[in-house]
Amino acid sequence: MPQTDISYNLQVISVALSHIPYDLRITGPTTGAPSTPYEFKIQAKDDVDAIKYGIDWDNDDIVDEWLPGDGTFVDPKVGPLFGEQSTTKSWAVPGTYTFKVRAYDTCGAHSDWKFHTIVISNLPDLIASPPTPNTAFLGVPQSYSSTITNQGATTTGTDFWNHFEFSALPNGTAYIGEQSFIWRPLPLNAGASFVITSDPWPFL
Numbered sequence: 001m002p003q004t005d006i007s008y009n010l011q012v013i014s015v016a017l018s019h020i021p022y023d024l025r026i027t028g029p030t031t032g033a034p035s036t037p038y039e040f041k042i043q044a045k046d047d048v049d050a051i052k053y054g055i056d057w058d059n060d061d062i063v064d065e066w067l068p069g070d071g072t073f074v075d076p077k078v079g080p081l082f083g084e085q086s087t088t089k090s091w092a093v094p095g096t097y098t099f100k101v102r103a104y105d106t107c108g109a110h111s112d113w114k115f116h117t118i119v120i121s122n123l124p125d126l127i128a129s130p131p132t133p134n135t136a137f138l139g140v141p142q143s144y145s146s147t148i149t150n151q152g153a154t155t156t157g158t159d160f161w162n163h164f165e166f167s168a169l170p171n172g173t174a175y176i177g178e179q180s181f182i183w184r185p186l187p188l189n190a191g192a193s194f195v196i197t198s199d200p201w202p203f204l
């Protein structure tokens with residue numbers, strides 16, 4: 001191969017690499033509930049050109065949505081948004097979804113794919129540990145504690161599970177029918193837990 005051809009090829013590669021969009025970021029939730037719109041913000045940098053973003057929602061290497069949606073480009077060097085674009089997406093069926101985004105500049109150069117995964121699941125899975133202690137003395141008031149944990153992938157709402165109830169069940173011949181209600185502010189994030197404690201109960 002002649003020396004001139006090698007020199008030409010190396011020069012082209014160098015120019016393209018130095019001008020591709022870079023530092024692409026996707027900001028948005030990683031967990032969510034079915035059929036709920038979630039906003040994702042996308043932003044990249046380019047030292048020279050204006051850019052646009054291609055989103056491949058179903059990860060089949062074909063861009064399904066462009067931002068901005070009108071076919072124009074945004075200049076990442078100009079505020080207040082500095083090229084940031086946003087879009088919303090919802091998923092009807094619980095599952096783990098990964099989409100990816102590329103930034104393209106006006107010269108046709110593009111960044112690497114940036115991936116984002118979101119887990120869509122049904123309502124939070126709240127569990128309560130067995131109350132402790134598991135012994136008491138007759139006639140001596142005793143408080144009981146239980147740990148409530150959100151094992152689900154989503155944050156609880158504020159319109160349900162906003163109170164918790166202790167009730168004593170028959171155990172042999174000794175039982176009591178009192179109840180105690182503890183109010184706790186929600187929401188409770190996925191994976192989070194807290195301890196609730198009952199009012200003192202006398203076993204008579």
Ligand SMILES: [Ca+2]
Binds near residue numbers: 019020021046105
């Ligand atoms: Ca560029």
Ligand SMILES: [Ca+2]
Binds near residue numbers: 057063
């Ligand atoms: Ca696609």
